[in-house]
Amino acid sequence: MDIVTLLVHCVNELCIYKLCILIKFIQFCRLDKTKFYVVGAGLFTGITVALYPVSVVKTRLQVGTRDTVERSALSIAKGLLRTDGVPGLYKGFGTVITGAIPARIIFLSALETTKAATFRVLEPFRLSETTNAALANGFAGMTSSLFAQSVFVPIDVVSQKLMVQGYSGHAQYSGGLDVARKILKADGIRGFYRGFGLSVVTYSPSSAVWWASYGSSQRIIWRFLGHGAEYDKGTPSLPKILLVQGAGGIIAGATSSFVTTPLDTIKTRLQVMSHEKRSTVKQVVKDLVNEDGWKGFYRGFGPRFFSMSAWGTSMILTYEYLKRLCTIDE
Numbered sequence: 001m002d003i004v005t006l007l008v009h010c011v012n013e014l015c016i017y018k019l020c021i022l023i024k025f026i027q028f029c030r031l032d033k034t035k036f037y038v039v040g041a042g043l044f045t046g047i048t049v050a051l052y053p054v055s056v057v058k059t060r061l062q063v064g065t066r067d068t069v070e071r072s073a074l075s076i077a078k079g080l081l082r083t084d085g086v087p088g089l090y091k092g093f094g095t096v097i098t099g100a101i102p103a104r105i106i107f108l109s110a111l112e113t114t115k116a117a118t119f120r121v122l123e124p125f126r127l128s129e130t131t132n133a134a135l136a137n138g139f140a141g142m143t144s145s146l147f148a149q150s151v152f153v154p155i156d157v158v159s160q161k162l163m164v165q166g167y168s169g170h171a172q173y174s175g176g177l178d179v180a181r182k183i184l185k186a187d188g189i190r191g192f193y194r195g196f197g198l199s200v201v202t203y204s205p206s207s208a209v210w211w212a213s214y215g216s217s218q219r220i221i222w223r224f225l226g227h228g229a230e231y232d233k234g235t236p237s238l239p240k241i242l243l244v245q246g247a248g249g250i251i252a253g254a255t256s257s258f259v260t261t262p263l264d265t266i267k268t269r270l271q272v273m274s275h276e277k278r279s280t281v282k283q284v285v286k287d288l289v290n291e292d293g294w295k296g297f298y299r300g301f302g303p304r305f306f307s308m309s310a311w312g313t314s315m316i317l318t319y320e321y322l323k324r325l326c327t328i329d330e
Contacts, residue, residue, distance in 0.1 A: 014174035029116070036326040040108065040150075043318050049096065051310055053077070053089035058303035059163045062268045063170070065244055065291060073303050087216040092162030095176035099155035145203055153199050154192035157183065157271045164272050198267040198281070206260040214252035214312070218244055246313050253309025261304055262297035 060076050081087035118136040127135070158179045164170045173179045183191040221244050227236060236244075269284050279287075288296035 011290075031112075031326045032328050036322065037105055037108070039325060040322050041104065043322055044100075044104060044315075045097060047311070047314050047318060048093075048100070051314075052093055052096070054303045054307045056080070056089055056091055056163045058300035058307065059160050059268055059272075060167050061300035061303065062265045062271050063164050064299070073300075091165065092159035092176070095159045095162060095179075096155055098176075099151060099158075103148050103151035103155065106151060107144045110144035110147045112138050114143045126268050146200065149196065149200055149203070150303065153196050156199065157192050157194055160268060170272065193194060194273075195267045195270040198263060198270065202260055202263040202267055206256050213255040213265055214248045217251040218248040221247055242317070245317065249313030250309045253305055253307075253312055257301060257305040257308045261301050263303065265297050265299055270313050 057073050057076050057080075061073060077089070080091075084091075115136050118139050119132065120136060122132050147240070158176050161170070161179045161183075162173060162176060165172050180192075187194070222236075225236075225240070225244070265288065266281060266284050269288075270279065270281070273279055288299075294301070
């Protein structure tokens with residue numbers, strides 16, 4: 001699911017906070033590209049393995065109807081373990097991992113090249129370091145997200161159908177290829193892009209809100225710890241930096257998930273519907289209100305909040321580590 005949104009969060013470079021002494025900006029041209037993609041695939045796959053069950057639980061919460069017995073994250077997790085064991089928490093995992101490799105290559109390539117180009121364009125304007133970094137990273141994240149959506153949305157559509165199969169009246173499938181074949185037969189290629197517009201609308205503001213919350217919360221925390229704009233107490237230790245990053249990630253996850261969960265719920269419902277039950281955004285909204293009132297738009301908020309916070313923090317740390325690891329010695 002939400003892999004694109006949380007990778008966008010990784011574009012936040014610590015140089016914005018004047019911590020260039022510890023972690024400096026590493027340009028894409030200075031990276032060993034083969035090592036960057038191969039090692040990156042392994043690191044990000046590890047994070048996906050750890051956090052994937054949260055996506056499965058969140059998706060099931062969002063598509064459940066009024067008659068669904070399992071209405072909490074814990075009951076859904078227990079039900080999956082009871083009926084399918086640990087593999088039940090990884091429904092659709094193979095599809096996500098297979099499709100995520102080309103999608104990540106597209107995303108990371110667009111992210112780094114766009115960011116470098118934007119920095120060059122902004123040079124004549126002589127903006128502050130903070131403004132330059134925010135504009136370049138934000139534009140790069142938005143652009144790379146748009147490119148990657150062409151691959152990620154079909155992955156979402158197929159994997160989410162596998163996540164909810166047999167749950168709350170949803171069809172059963174024999175695997176990702178079976179889902180793809182039935183989608184193609186019922187709706188053609190456009191069936192793989194159901195909810196594409198909502199995906200773009202969801203992920204873009206989610207990234208913007210996450211970045212704004214992450215940046216502002218870290219500034220407040222640093223001031224609270226006695227570090228002003230010029231870091232009067234000297235360069236913070238690495239453990240302190242990691243702790244502040246973690247706190248900022250949690251705050252950003254809470255804020256962005258609160259703002260964008262309604263859109264994510266509507267998008268998910270549209271994507272998992274069978275071709276016999278085609279519906280519109282307006283009808284999905286009506287169904288949610290009729291079933292649970294306005295709180296229905298926040299189904300899966302807990303797992304989504306946890307997922308966005310955990311993904312955001314771990315992705316930032318992993319992404320920065322990956323770039324340092326793959327830097328070519330001059």
